[in-house]
Amino acid sequence: MHPIVATILQRLGFGLFTLFVVSVIIFSALELLPGDFGEAVLGQAATEESVAAFREELGLDKPPYIRYFEWIGAVATGDLGTSFSGRAASGVDRSRSVAELVAPRLWNTLFLAGMTAVIAVPLALFLGITTALYRNSIYDRTVNATTLTAISFPEFFVAYLLILFLSSLYPIFPSLANIDDTTPFLERVYRMALPALTLTLVIVAHMMRMTRAAIINLLASPYIEMAQLKGASRSEVILKHALPNAWSPIATVIAFNLAYLVVGVVVVEVVFVYPGIGQLMVDAVTTRDIPVVQACALIFAATYIILNLLADIIGTVTNPRLLHPR
Amino acid sequence: MSTKDKDVLLEMRDIRIDGFSDDRWHEIIKGVDLTLHRGEVMGLIGESGAGKSSFGLAAMGFARPGCKISSGSIKFDGMDLMAARESEKRKLWGTRIAYVAQSAAAAFNPAHRLIEQTVEATVRSKLHDEKEARADARTLYQSLRLPDPEHIGERYPHQVSGGQLQRVMTAMAMSPRPDLIIFDEPTTALDVTTQVEVLAAMRNIVETFHAAAIYITHDLAVVAQMADFIKVLRYGEEVEEAPTRQMLETPKMDYTKSLWSVRELEKPEVKGEDIIIEMRNIDAAYGDVRVLENVNIKVPRGSTVAVVGESGSGKSTSARVITGLLVPSKGEVLFNGEPLPGALKQRNKDQLHRIQMIYQMADTAMNPRQSVEEIIGRPLEFYLGLKGKARENRVIELLEMIELDASYLDRLPGELSGGQKQRICIARALAADPEIIICDEITSALDQIVQEDILKLLLRLQKQFNITYMFITHDIATVKAISDEIVVMFQGKVVEQGLKSEILSPPHPDYTQLLLSSVPEMDPDWLSDLLAARGEAL
Structure with missing residues (x-):
């Protein structure tokens, strides 16, 4: 077996282990939350007996470790469980499966993240490489100052500024990104323009500065001087000699930002009334809808792990020392 | 050897180089001249900090970041490098003037195969197409006595040893058949036993293609094997310049003599019992x-x-x-x-x-x-x-x-x-x-x-x-x-x-013999004699 395959399998194993640890942490953290679904639904006035009966019906009376293994066992077979909401004290059960609740929201979030990534990643790479190429020029300073300014404002503020300028004063894009399954693709993209733009402004600076720094860091290497003394032009030095050695840190920072697009955008969802998974999770926390919260948290953790795994793999395959051992 | 009839390849006059440190510019080369004819090898020696590398790079019209060539004239084959634009100098670099760096392990790009780097400048300047250049590189690998010359170029820098890398770098410099090669302490990082092989390979190939070279080192015995004449630098100034044999036999200046004397320190041995x-x-x-x-x-x-x-x-x-x-x-x-x-x-x-x-x-x-x-x-x-x-x-x-x-x-x-x-x-x-x-x-x-x-x-x-x-x-x-x-x-x-x-x-075990005989001596004929002796032994 090629050592790279072995490394990837090993990382995959570590990823699964991390996911397991995270699931324990998620479960324990939710155990520690004050109050439970029974009390939340039945209200303060409910008798102890009715709360106990309700808990028994939901299986909340069993000891935590049994509930954990029931949950994780089901998750392992692809069953995320049933949402608590829709169950009323009267015993009427209109609950839906967690998968049914989460899937459309997750799709929306991934769509927004994907659209943002398609704009932000190439933009950040382009800006990072060109600022490294023309470092300390006016162009470099301007790009740095602009992206830093954008990242310094809170997301909601950037969002409102964009709404003010691109929706109220100059009505180019809609201020609400309310979409559903029936929205056609182009209409979707059009309505999501402002949230995608907001997120782009939020994440570009980080990725661009890391790209620039990773390249400039290498410019002091003797092999860069050698390339210059072999007559390579400035752009050749950067693109051919520095960039291939800089992918590892760049991939790491891109992975980090893409993960943020999936797990950290609830504020932007709220501002644009976008039906993403962040809002779903916040709602589920307020109603103590434990199965939904657990599912969302697990999805977030998996996102981080998968993206970091990808960054690791990119770091490995772009490093000839690992790809071609002695 | 008379050099007057050969034409001048490189002429540097009153070169001054400034380096930036402690928040101000210091003069690190204070008006040094150099004349190099075609096919000549000059040794440039001095302690670290004497400005050897900066001066050697100035011969290419290049200054490291934090350095600048403040005045003087540099003429390479009739072209004024002080007045030349960056893009004009780049056309010379790697094609007509090549550079061999001190640490081959650091000077090769870890992301590219050796042969890609060997032919990079040759292919860029369209001296040869990719295929011809690669074929020629393999021939060079062979003449530098690299193992498996047909395939070693497909390896990455980390896959070969330091001595082999240094020879690949010499092949890289030689690929476009430059008029001038600047060797910047190319064997300092090598073991003595490896150094001998690399020195022999470099000297051989420089002679074969009649290239001129500037050989920078702090090791007198090494430069004695390589150079036709030697220039000694100290504190950014020239101490003296003379043909190699003359310099070794009758150094004029006290500083040059002091460089020689180090090798004469010898403690009388005592046999300890306890x-x-x-x-x-x-x-x-x-x-x-x-x-x-x-x-x-x-x-x-x-x-x-x-x-x-x-x-x-x-x-x-x-x-x-x-x-x-x-x-x-x-x-x-x-x-x-x-x-x-x-x-x-x-x-x-x-x-x-x-x-x-x-x-x-x-x-x-x-x-x-x-x-x-x-x-x-x-x-x-x-x-x-x-x-x-x-x-x-x-x-x-x-x-x-x-x-x-x-x-x-x-x-x-x-x-x-x-x-x-x-x-x-x-x-x-x-x-x-x-x-x-x-x-x-x-x-x-x-x-x-x-x-x-x-x-x-x-x-x-x-x-x-x-x-x-x-x-x-x-x-x-x-x-x-x-x-x-x-x-x-x-x-x-x-x-x-x-x-x-x-x-x-003597007599020595084989390894001790190899080790001792590989230590360069202050004799311009040492390397030739050694190779001859080893050749006979083979």
Whole structure:
């Protein structure tokens, strides 16, 4: 077996282990939350007996470790469980499966993240490489100052500024990104323009500065001087000699930002009334809808792990020392 | 050899180069001239900091970041490089003027295959198409006697050894058949046994293609093999220039003579009887890699035992075993006849202070944020319990022993020269009141003149305090200068141990013979004679 395959399998194993640890942490953290679904639904006035009966019906009376293994066992077979909401004290059960609740929201979030990534990643790479190429020029300073300014404002503020300028004063894009399954693709993209733009402004600076720094860091290497003394032009030095050695840190920072697009955008969802998974999770926390919260948290953790795994793999395959051992 | 009839390739007049440090510009090259004809090889020698590299790069019209060529004229084959635009100079670089850097391991891009880098400049300048250039590169690999010349180019830099990389870099420089090659200390990072092969390959190929070359080095014996004439630089100024033989036989200037004299320092040997340290049947490994195999070394009290061998031979590992940094997997270390615990942690203070160590890189062996007083005072306090005024007085005493004085107490390592830093490290070792000091390549990062001072200091201290030295080095000149006994190591084993006079005079075991004969001598014919002799032996 090629050592790279072995490394990837090993990382995959570590990823699964991390996911397991995270699931324990998620479960324990939710155990520690004050109050439970029974009390939340039945209200303060409910008798102890009715709360106990309700808990028994939901299986909340069993000891935590049994509930954990029931949950994780089901998750392992692809069953995320049933949402608590829709169950009323009267015993009427209109609950839906967690998968049914989460899937459309997750799709929306991934769509927004994907659209943002398609704009932000190439933009950040382009800006990072060109600022490294023309470092300390006016162009470099301007790009740095602009992206830093954008990242310094809170997301909601950037969002409102964009709404003010691109929706109220100059009505180019809609201020609400309310979409559903029936929205056609182009209409979707059009309505999501402002949230995608907001997120782009939020994440570009980080990725661009890391790209620039990773390249400039290498410019002091003797092999860069050698390339210059072999007559390579400035752009050749950067693109051919520095960039291939800089992918590892760049991939790491891109992975980090893409993960943020999936797990950290609830504020932007709220501002644009976008039906993403962040809002779903916040709602589920307020109603103590434990199965939904657990599912969302697990999805977030998996996102981080998968993206970091990808960054690791990119770091490995772009490093000839690992790809071609002695 | 008359050079008047040949045409001038490179002419540099009154070159001044400024370097930026401590917030201002300093002149590092102060008006040096150079004339080089086609096919000529010039040796450029001097200590580090003499401005050799900056001057060599200026021949390409290139200045490193933080340097600038402030005035002078550079004419390469009729072209004025001072007036030339960057894009015009780039057309010369890598095609008509090539550069061979000091550390091949760092000068190759780790992301590209060797042959891609070898032909890069040739293909860019459209001298050849990719296919022709690659075929030619393989021929060059062959003439540089690289193993498997057909396929070695497909490897990545980390997959070949340092000596092979240095030869690939020579092939890279040669690929476009340049008129001028600048060799910047190309063999300094190599072992002597590897150095010989690389030198022979480089000299051969430079002669074959009639290229002119500037060969920069601090090693006189090396430059004597390569150059038609030699220029000596010091503090950014030319000391003298003369044809190689003349320079070696009758150097005119005092400074040049002093460069020569270092090699003449030689301590009379003494046979020691009282054994202070003995490594008995030692095996040691890093993880699964066995690095020492049944090593037996005896060090007599009050004498100097030099341990020689190329990198990877187990010299430093032996030191780590004696000091307790590496626990041997087999065998024991006896100190004054008593076995020492293998691990550092099991040794008590009384055992610890008697064995001290000095390292190759004085820079990294000292905490850059501690003053000289703290650095030397720490072992005084830790081992001997000295505090306050007593400690300060002792530190001053120690400073005087190493020929410095109380004015250095508050200095930080960054404010000292290379030689002074190494002196502070010696004082720190002395502070612990040791019986034996292990010196691991302590002079190899220093210039020859500074080296000589440090060696003299060590000899004086030995006489004064009857200190024992175990002196690890790969430099035979240093061995001759300082040692009583010599241990030769190869691939983790001791080849032989004995008095200096015995080891250095024939008959030798094969490896010792190879090692000794590979040490360059101050004789321009040395390399040719050696190759001839080895050729016969083959």
